[in-house]
Amino acid sequence: MKNVSGKTAVITGGASGIGFGMAQVFAQAGMNLVLLDIEPEPLAEAADTLRAKGAKAEPFTVDVTDSELMAQAAEASIKAFGAVHLLCNNAGVNVMGPFNQLTEKDWDWVMGVNLNGVVNGCRAFLPELTRHGADAHIVNTASVGGLIGMPNLTIYNASKFAVVGFTEALRAELLEVGVGVSVLCPGVVRSNLALSARNRPDRLKDAGTDNSADASAESIEMGTDPIDLGRHVLQSIQDGEFFICTHPEFREVLRARGAAIDAAFRGTPDAAGLEAVNGMTRAF
Numbered sequence: 001m002k003n004v005s006g007k008t009a010v011i012t013g014g015a016s017g018i019g020f021g022m023a024q025v026f027a028q029a030g031m032n033l034v035l036l037d038i039e040p041e042p043l044a045e046a047a048d049t050l051r052a053k054g055a056k057a058e059p060f061t062v063d064v065t066d067s068e069l070m071a072q073a074a075e076a077s078i079k080a081f082g083a084v085h086l087l088c089n090n091a092g093v094n095v096m097g098p099f100n101q102l103t104e105k106d107w108d109w110v111m112g113v114n115l116n117g118v119v120n121g122c123r124a125f126l127p128e129l130t131r132h133g134a135d136a137h138i139v140n141t142a143s144v145g146g147l148i149g150m151p152n153l154t155i156y157n158a159s160k161f162a163v164v165g166f167t168e169a170l171r172a173e174l175l176e177v178g179v180g181v182s183v184l185c186p187g188v189v190r191s192n193l194a195l196s197a198r199n200r201p202d203r204l205k206d207a208g209t210d211n212s213a214d215a216s217a218e219s220i221e222m223g224t225d226p227i228d229l230g231r232h233v234l235q236s237i238q239d240g241e242f243f244i245c246t247h248p249e250f251r252e253v254l255r256a257r258g259a260a261i262d263a264a265f266r267g268t269p270d271a272a273g274l275e276a277v278n279g280m281t282r283a284f
């Protein structure tokens with residue numbers, strides 16, 4: 001999608017951090033905005049801020065884990081602006097701690113928002129996006145945590161690797177339809193992610209040992225400005241890039257990871273095996 005002006009973007013988790021950063025950049029580029037978020041007050045404030053700068057913005061309070069509500073949000077978005085061209089499945093949460101101290105409810109909550117939320121967004125909006133073919137794009141927010149595992153992040157890593165895998169498969173499926181697909185894999189960005197527990201539903205609360213607020217608050221404060229991140233995302237959409245990698249400090253470690261996978265293979269493939277693999281995958 002090269003020309004974004006006058007088109008409509010839907011952003012989940014649009015009230016804060018990376019989502020609001022993207023919203024401000026897209027609005028500046030002339031897009032209409034639909035912000036979906038679970039937190040009504042910051043959501044209303046975010047929409048007011050965009051409107052005060054002359055953008056058209058509609059807020060809808062939605063929990064991305066609720067597929068019914070997401071379907072209703074899709075209908076409402078189309079009704080508000082006549083069409084949706086860009087979907088950013090960005091809402092996410094984090095729970096940190098050693099694996100043996102994390103609970104079943106920790107897993108259910110983080111996987112529910114970070115993975116099922118992305119799937120629900122795609123399911124709800126894909127019929128509308130495919131209607132526009134090459135004039136439509138999906139950006140799913142993963143993380144560098146979707147490309148490399150780190151201590152104390154088993155749940156977050158699992159959810160974000162799943163988002164990368166899901167998005168990569170979706171890209172391969174949508175190549176023929178023309179809808180662009182990207183996966184956003186940032187490092188540390190200034191946001192309220194360390195305070196994720198503010199949005200944890202009562203039924204998934206427990207006496208677990210989540211230490212994400214202590215462990216990541218300071219580093220997130222020192223992170224990239226979400227507006228700069230939003231600019232990078234917009235450029236990557238226009239350039240049709242699948243991986244949106246915003247933090248070059250992770251480049252070396254990801255190279256080493258790729259090299260470790262490469263070094264793990266033994267022998268050489270036969271022609272039939274290669275042909276079968278080429279049939280199953282879609283090259284970048």
Ligand SMILES: NC(=O)c1ccc[n+]([C@@H]2O[C@H](COP(=O)([O-])OP(=O)(O)OC[C@H]3O[C@@H](n4cnc5c(N)ncnc54)[C@H](O)[C@@H]3O)[C@@H](O)[C@H]2O)c1
Pocket residue numbers: 012013014015016017018019036037038039062063064065090091092093113141142143144185186187188189190191192193194195196199220223
């Ligand atoms: N901040 C970072 O360093 C960083 C790095 C890599 C990836 N990410 C990812 O970026 C995305 C945005 O996070 P952020 O850092 O801007 O944090 P944030 O907390 O500032 O923003 C997340 C937004 O998602 C909303 N949200 C949470 N649960 C929701 C739900 N169930 N339904 C709808 N909305 C919900 C929150 O209310 C909030 O507005 C997340 O997917 C996160 O995992 C963040």
